[in-house]
Amino acid sequence: MQLTLWTYEGPPHVGAMRVATAMEKVHYVLHAPQGDTYADLLFTMIERLQKRPPVTYTTFQARDLGGDTAELFKTAAREAFERFKPQAMLVGASCTAELIQDDPGGLCKALNLPVPVVALELPAYQRKENWGASETFYQLVRNLAKPATPPSENTETKKPRCNILGPTALGFRHRDDLQEIRTLLGQMGVELNVVAPLSATPEDLGRLANADFNVVLYPEIANLTAQWLQRTFGQPFTKTIPIGTGATRAFIREVATLAGLDAEAALAQAASRAAWYARSVDSTYLTGKRVFVFGDATHAVAAAKVANEEMGFTVVGIGTYSREFAREVRDAAKLYGVEPLISDDYLEVEARIAELQPELVLGTQMERHIAKRLGVPCAVISAPVHVQDFPARYSPQMGFEGANVLFDTWVHPLMMGLEEHLIGMFRGDSEFHEDAAPSHLGGGVMQESPSTNSLSPAPASDTVTVSVVTAASWNPEAEKELKKIPFFVRGKARRNTERYAVDHGLALITVETLYDAKAHFGR
Amino acid sequence: MNAVAIPIRAVPTGGCSDAPVLRERGQHEVFCGLTGIIWLHRKIQDAFFLVVGSRTCAHLIQSAAGVMIFAEPRFATAIIDERDLAGLADANTELDRVVQQLLARRPEIKLLFLVGSCPSEVIKLDLARAAARLSTTFSPSVRVLNYSGSGIETTFTQGEDACLASMVPGLPVSAPHAPAELLVVGALADVVEDQFLRLFKQMGVERVRFFPPRRASDMAPVGPNTHMLLAQPFLADTARALQARGATLLAAPFPLGVEGTTLWLQAAARAFGIDEAAFDAAVAPATQRAKAALARARLALEGKSIFFFPDSQLEIPLARFLARELGMRLLEVGTPYLHRQNLAQELALLPEGTFLSEGQHVEKQLERCRAAQPDIVVCGLGLANPLESEGMTTKWAIELVFTPIQGFDQAADLAELFTRPLLRRMRLAA
DSSP states (O other): OEEESSOSSOOHHHHHHHHHHHSSSEEEEEEOBTTGGGHHHIIIIISOOSSOOSEEEOOBOHHHHTSOHHHHHHHHHHHHHHHHOOSEEEEEEOHHHHHHTOOHHHHHHHHTOSSOEEEOOOOTTTOOHHHHHHHHHHHHHHHHOOOOOOOOSOGGGOOOEEEEEOOOTTOTTHHHHHHHHHHHHHHHTOEEEEEESTTOOHHHHHTGGGSSEEEESOHHHHHHHHHHHHHHHOOOBOOOOOBSHHHHHHHHHHHHHHHTOOHHHHHHTOOOHHHHHHHSGGGGGGTTOEEEEEESHHHHHHHHHHHHHTSOOEEEEEEESOGGGHHHHHHHHHHHTOOEEEOOOHHHHHHHHHHHOOSEEEEOHHHHHHHHHHTOOEEEOSOSOOGGGSOSSOOOSBHHHHHHHHHHHHHTTSOOHHHHHHHHHTTTOSSSSTTBOOGGGTOOBOOOOTHHHHTSOOOOTTOOOOSSOSOOEEOHHHHHHHHTSOHHHHHHHHHHHHHHHHHTTOSEEOHHHHHHHHHHHOO | OOOOOOOSSOOOOSTTTTOOEEEEOSOOOSOBGGGGHHHHHHHSTTEEEEEEEOHHHHHHHHHHTTSSOSSSOSEEEEEOOHHHHHOHHHHHHHHHHHHHHHHHHOTTOOEEEEEEOHHHHHTTOOHHHHHHHHHHHHTTTOEEEEEEOOTTTOBTTHHHHHHHHHHGGGSOBOOTTOOOEEEEESOOOHHHHHHHHHHHHHHTOOOEEEESOSSTTOOOOBSTTEEEEESSTTOHHHHHHHHHTTOEEOOOOOSOHHHHHHHHHHHHHHHTTOOHHHHHHHHHHHHHHHHHHHHHHHHHHTTOEEEEOSSSSOHHHHHHHHHHHHOOEEEEEEESOOOTTTTHHHHHHSOTTOOEEEEOOHHHHHHHHHHHOOSEEEEOHHHHHHHHHTTOOEEETHHHHHSOOOSGGGHHHHHHHHHHHHHHHHHHHO
């Protein structure tokens, strides 16, 4: 048993729903009790899809358990087929139905439906959402993909063809990433065979083998399938995730090699505003900002690389909740000389962030929440998704436009470069100080903000320092000196000094302690 | 259908008292009882809710709560994993460890609920025994209770019923010959409780308690001196448990709208022997205010048709309010479970011929809804946007549970929950 406050991933059948909902003409019959229909609202409220997920729930109750839940399943499956007329059906069990062992696959076989029925075995007490999506996609492809059909007559003009694998419903910016990469491949002269799961029909999955290679956008979801397609039909697949300017360029080269095209033309016309903005003098202040990165493995590894190579940040921590891809994150952590955090325990992630005191957190909506509490700026880079992760505007993470989006999204939570200098310069000016209300609100002195102390991390009961001194107090001179430090770094200075005092067994913080701490933590 | 029983007191007749009900079986597009934790943990401020369940349970509460609302929530899930399924003795040890870990983190917690789920019910994990064992371990600082919020046994608001019923045996016994006391049963927003408290006081009912209390240490005593008013329609088990402790149930409709609130308060006034004049004087100002405010809403809603999908068991009192005070036409009133006895007063007030349905076959109900072409549909979050995109106007039902809607001063707020979607559609079309 694991104590869980918030979860990063849903159960595996939600992963299956992400695949089914992304596709067309598929229906998923889920053996599940009342209440499991909550999952519909993920799609209709968070992603704001205009249609219900193509899922039928059997809704068994306690009184059915003594009776015939199997019959209930068969009725639901038969009715769903007649009502929705899918090209293929998925059948499976949610966590509770797994315990009653009705074997949806076997039951459905007995119905003799005239379409392919794919039975899903998704162990709910062992696996999670992304694994469920990956397994569902793999089972669908294994059951539906057919050998390549002979190429059509006009072979002499035949362009290289690829499939794009990975985008699903409820994915973090999948909709826009797909558009970005589709356009990029088109510009390179690569023809698109099938995109899956998003927008694919079961018939489309049948002709996956007609492509020359596969582009994998989200390994968590599509790697298993791409490996099978490689073994079965000899299709190679891309390994580079085109997040960031550098990775997008590397992706173009990789695709060009697989497609037998010249990469230079595509690279020559590639323009990234983000790359220039990062070099512009205003960005000087970004140098060495300490960032903590957490998310699914793919996005975390990609974000750390962009942070380090394209923004000039210092990666002080990296982690993932995707245990299946822990190796990739461990390898990345080695590059930055940090300890990887492989955990889906929200409390553990919070403790690590509090301990590392980064200046920016790149994480999920959970870390945004943690960062807010700790008073650290944060940008969201990965699922689990939130309604804000489905913006009305075009906002990819991948490709050159994606790189521009990353630059804006990561830099906006921070104070801008020139702003930082000006505030330093005018510090103490009668109208321009932290207690002055904004001029458009009439100026004047604001109430002393009570939030100064709430900036310090919530007392974590599990970080016990073995020392007599557990809290240090400030003498008036030191308190006064602290006020001279620009307010946007004052919280950090206060925290560092207090930590330094506690670590060194000092009960009273003097001006000396303040500067000792500054020297100690400063680099 | 009509059970022939010897009437102990006048059973209301007329309206929909004997109306037929369409009972359906099929996919239920409703939440399970675990969802109640979202408002219950805000209500009882030193209680913690530990669901013993699966990752699905944790994901459900998190999603239904709108994801990560507040800092550290006072609810969590002990997620059962494969090792627990291997042997039950092990699961109990694991549960003890998790509770230990939780209480060490949250020393301010005074009342801990172990909340059963579908998986814990199916594997027959005995949470009652676990609660008793843990209560002994952590006594006197923490009391541990248990109830089931599982979807195989409870629908949405029934979770609150199960939670409150689990607290009843622990309520203190009222002193012999204690003066009569009013107990208002069902979670209400604090602001609504305070309003009711003032009204009761003005009419001369001084001894009023609320259940659940805001703090675990503030449990109302119960005995033959207790007169209880149900503030929510879904509390059948709690009412039965309190009756078994000697409390008397006051028959009344529910305090939605001016009419419902008046009759509800009146039931208490009568039980406490308050004369009509004192009652009228106490409720007159609030009644006037509410009526004036509702008159404005009536302009927007009168003659408009409405269709209820089943959700919270509040559907019948809501339909009664919308039909009688705002002039709306009821096309179908679906409810997950129709408790005829607790809703007798409500059914009597519902316009004769109202189409009632209980349970759900969501696909068939959607067909009826599309055919009926209602002006507004009340439904769950899974259906609302798809119906909007089909061109229907919807009101998500869950808001009716999370928003303070009871009492005179909330009557107009309640009406506004229905006028706003219509107004919005009009504005966006313009």
